[in-house]
Amino acid sequence: xxxSAMTIGSREHSAAGLGVYPVVRRNSLLIIAATLAVAAYLxxxxxxxxxxxxxxxxxxxxxxxxxxxxxxxxVHVTKFFRGDTQTVVAVExxxxxxxxxPPDWVRIADNTTAVDLGGxxxxxxxxxxxVMETPDFGPIRATVTGRGVVTQLPEGQSAPEWLRxxxxxxxxxxxxxxxxxxxxxxxxxxxxxxxxxxFFFPFRSELTAYSPMEILRLAFSPERLQADTPNWKLxxxxxxxNPDWQHGHVFIALLETFLMxxxxxxxxxxxxxxxxxxxxxNFTPSQILRLAVRRLFDLLRGIxxxxxxxxFIRSFGLxxxxxxxxxxFTDTGSLGKLFSEALEGVNKQQMEGVRATxxxxxxxxxxxxxPQIIPVFISQCLYYLESNVRSAxxxxxxxxxxxxxxLVETMNTQxxxxxxxxxxxxxxxxxxxxxxxxxxxxxRLIQGR
Amino acid sequence: xxxxxxxxxxxxMEKRRKLYSTIGILLMIxxxxxxxxxxxSMNSGSFLNGLEKxxxxxxxxxxxxxxxxxxxxxxxxxxxxxxxxTLNIAGAATLVGGAAAVVLAFLGSSNLGVKPPVIISVVRRxxxxxxxxxELIIALFLIFILGSSPVPAMIAVAFHTAGALGKLFSEVNENADxxxxxxxxxxxxxxxxxxxxxxxxxxxxxxxxYFMLRFEINVRASxxxxxxxxxxxxxxLRRTIGWGRGAGDETAALFFLLILSIFAIDQLSSFMRQRLxxxxxxx
Numbered sequence: 044x045x046x047s048a049m050t051i052g053s054r055e056h057s058a059a060g061l062g063v064y065p066v067v068r069r070n071s072l073l074i075i076a077a078t079l080a081v082a083a084y085l086x087x088x089x090x091x092x093x094x095x096x097x098x099x100x101x102x103x104x105x106x107x108x109x110x111x112x113x114x115x116x117x118v119h120v121t122k123f124f125r126g127d128t129q130t131v132v133a134v135e136x137x138x139x140x141x142x143x144x145p146p147d148w149v150r151i152a153d154n155t156t157a158v159d160l161g162g163x164x165x166x167x168x169x170x171x172x173x174v175m176e177t178p179d180f181g182p183i184r185a186t187v188t189g190r191g192v193v194t195q196l197p198e199g200q201s202a203p204e205w206l207r208x209x210x211x212x213x214x215x216x217x218x219x220x221x222x223x224x225x226x227x228x229x230x231x232x233x234x235x236x237x238x239x240x241x242f243f244f245p246f247r248s249e250l251t252a253y254s255p256m257e258i259l260r261l262a263f264s265p266e267r268l269q270a271d272t273p274n275w276k277l278x279x280x281x282x283x284x285n286p287d288w289q290h291g292h293v294f295i296a297l298l299e300t301f302l303m304x305x306x307x308x309x310x311x312x313x314x315x316x317x318x319x320x321x322x323x324x325n326f327t328p329s330q331i332l333r334l335a336v337r338r339l340f341d342l343l344r345g346i347x348x349x350x351x352x353x354x355f356i357r358s359f360g361l362x363x364x365x366x367x368x369x370x371x372f373t374d375t376g377s378l379g380k381l382f383s384e385a386l387e388g389v390n391k392q393q394m395e396g397v398r399a400t401x402x403x404x405x406x407x408x409x410x411x412x413x414p415q416i417i418p419v420f421i422s423q424c425l426y427y428l429e430s431n432v433r434s435a436x437x438x439x440x441x442x443x444x445x446x447x448x449x450l451v452e453t454m455n456t457q458x459x460x461x462x463x464x465x466x467x468x469x470x471x472x473x474x475x476x477x478x479x480x481x482x483x484x485x486x487r488l489i490q491g492r
Numbered sequence: 493x494x495x496x497x498x499x500x501x502x503x504x505m506e507k508r509r510k511l512y513s514t515i516g517i518l519l520m521i522x523x524x525x526x527x528x529x530x531x532x533s534m535n536s537g538s539f540l541n542g543l544e545k546x547x548x549x550x551x552x553x554x555x556x557x558x559x560x561x562x563x564x565x566x567x568x569x570x571x572x573x574x575x576x577x578t579l580n581i582a583g584a585a586t587l588v589g590g591a592a593a594v595v596l597a598f599l600g601s602s603n604l605g606v607k608p609p610v611i612i613s614v615v616r617r618x619x620x621x622x623x624x625x626x627e628l629i630i631a632l633f634l635i636f637i638l639g640s641s642p643v644p645a646m647i648a649v650a651f652h653t654a655g656a657l658g659k660l661f662s663e664v665n666e667n668a669d670x671x672x673x674x675x676x677x678x679x680x681x682x683x684x685x686x687x688x689x690x691x692x693x694x695x696x697x698x699x700x701x702y703f704m705l706r707f708e709i710n711v712r713a714s715x716x717x718x719x720x721x722x723x724x725x726x727x728x729l730r731r732t733i734g735w736g737r738g739a740g741d742e743t744a745a746l747f748f749l750l751i752l753s754i755f756a757i758d759q760l761s762s763f764m765r766q767r768l769x770x771x772x773x774x775x
Contacts, residue, residue: 081587088584092642101638306527345755349716357549359542362535433626437716454632467629475624
């Protein structure tokens with residue numbers, strides 16, 4: 044490492060006393076030139092990517108929205124003007140999470156619905172008219188008439204920036220956690236609350252009413268909530284099949300991603316090693332064979348994981364097998380190349396010593412070669428496993444399935460950001476656990492001996 | 493302790509080791525076999541069916557490319573800007589991420605006298621978490637805010653690169669010779685000067701070598717991120733593949749470009765890395 048060209052050479056130093064200065068100066072100039080070149084390139088990229096236009100078009104509002112929505116849930120109060128005109132109060136507007144009796148901040152009487160949004164914000168809906176009261180702005184009225192939605196502001200006031208009122212739609216969002224929308228057919232009032240709703244049990248389940256301690260006690264209690272199943276089974280099943288969070292599906296998706304990574308890496312390592320022997324000059328005398336295997340490695344690596352996955356998705360469909368094979372094909376090339384380089388660097392003496400004992404071919408490899416490259420084999424396989432857990436999420440997003448695909452799907456629907464956050468947390472958790480495990484294993488197996 | 497007992501102990505140890513490695517190998521085979529069984533059952537298409545169809549798709553696009561004749565090269569030229577965009581994503585991300593990695597690495601190395609020492613462990617944790625964030629998540633998040641553009645992919649890849657290269661760079665730093673640093677310190681050099689003249693010249697070749705390797709990895713990553721809407725060759729591929737039949741020649745042209753460029757970068761980077769690390773470069 045120290046004997047490299049960039050070192051301030053001791054040769055020049057001893058040869059001409061102060062000759063070190065020109066070398067330092069030249070290196071400094073080189074560094075300045077390199078910095079300038081990098082700056083020029085980045086400026087070009089800045090223009091090529093149209094960063095200025097991008098910043099102008101960016102929607103930072105979306106980031107706030109996403110951040111709020113990911114850690115909060117909203118309760119919809121909906122009143123239809125046509126058909127069944129009953130007021131419906133539901134978590135996230137889900138049919139499965141409708142309140143049988145409305146919460147105390149919603150009062151429903153005859154044809155009047157009063158919603159208290161907290162902090163002085165109040166909405167009252169009567170017939171086809173809506174009155175919205177805010178603490179620092181007078182009452183705003185909106186009425187559905189034959190011509191559409193008509194909005195009346197308090198006298199002498201101009202519309203605030205949080206209100207968008209057209210004939211088609213009245214949309215007021217005075218704070219991030221309160222929103223009132225009105226169209227010809229209905230009024231929808233959203234109120235946000237912190238936390239993930241119904242994370243453990245679905246809204247309709249009787250288990251929702253219990254506290255965590257009570258659930259724990261219930262799990263071990265002999266008194267059954269349902270006569271035909273033990274409590275712990277019921278609790279587990281209700282959690283697992285929760286329709287909003289789909290813990291069961293998410294777990295399967297994580298398992299798929301994990302399977303892709305581990306199968307792909309293990310296959311690549313086990314196929315790459317024997318091929319690497321064929322590519323190493325000190326084991327395979329035939330130059331043609333060596334060259335052929337090396338080009339095979341280059342080909343496997345060169346046809347990127349992206350292309351392999353696209354090909355495998357076509358032939359094997361969605362699923363972990365597709366991802367595993369894509370990883371295995373690419374990494375057989377990468378690992379094979381690494382192993383063949385390691386094999387070319389093994390110590391000859393140990394091999395000759397084993398051969399001198401009259402060992403047969405199998406014993407020669409088993410005792411003369413394998414012990415020398417096992418540390419490289421294990422550490423590289425583990426490094427690749429770490430990076431492949433991440434790769435597997437991306438391959439999944441291309442269509443191979445697993446947590447990556449789930450993530451893209453929930454993000455594309457742009458509805459329940461708390462689900463997205465949940466998936467993100469789990470994915471990062473999986474990656475971190477794998478990183479830690481493989482780091483521990485590597486230290487144990489290689490340095491521990 | 494006599495020689496006999498030692499010998500017995502060695503034999504027992506040898507036996508135990510043999511047992512362990514046999515169990516290990518059997519376990520691995522069992523895990524692989526059952527894993528593939530499980531994976532195959534979870535897949536929507538079965539393994540054997542897929543095996544028959546494996547060459548269908550590559551065959552189809554090669555045939556369509558062949559039928560396109562000289563038009564194929566026109567297609568290759570037409571997609572060249574997409575390739576350049578992907579290369580730019582990777583290039584800018586590697587440069588920005590690499591620069592951040594150098595800063596992080598110097599602050600996160602235990603042998604360079606960073607004060608107070610708390611910084612070292614804090615910076616290391618930062619690098620760990622930067623590495624753990626899958627690029628896909630950052631890219632999707634930024635695409636949502638910024639819209640489809642190469643910039644989200646660039647930021648996502650740069651973020652990951654800073655963590656990954658930072659760790660490798662700090663490992664290089666920790667192997668650096670301490671003598672030049674001490675020498676400079678005795679002359680009264682401050683911390684920045686010690687790093688610049690004492691450490692940087694020692695570690696630069698290795699930095700560059702890792703940098704090159706990362707560039708290659710990032711080209712692949714940028715191509716893939718294009719598929720989720722980040723622009724470049726991935727976006728084009730998604731379009732042509734989404735059309736299904738008929739766009740086989742375009743897909744083939746894109747595959748050709750991607751394979752060719754990755755192959756070229758792979759060869760170039762391994763050649764340059766060899767020269768850098770073995771010290772044959774430059775003067």
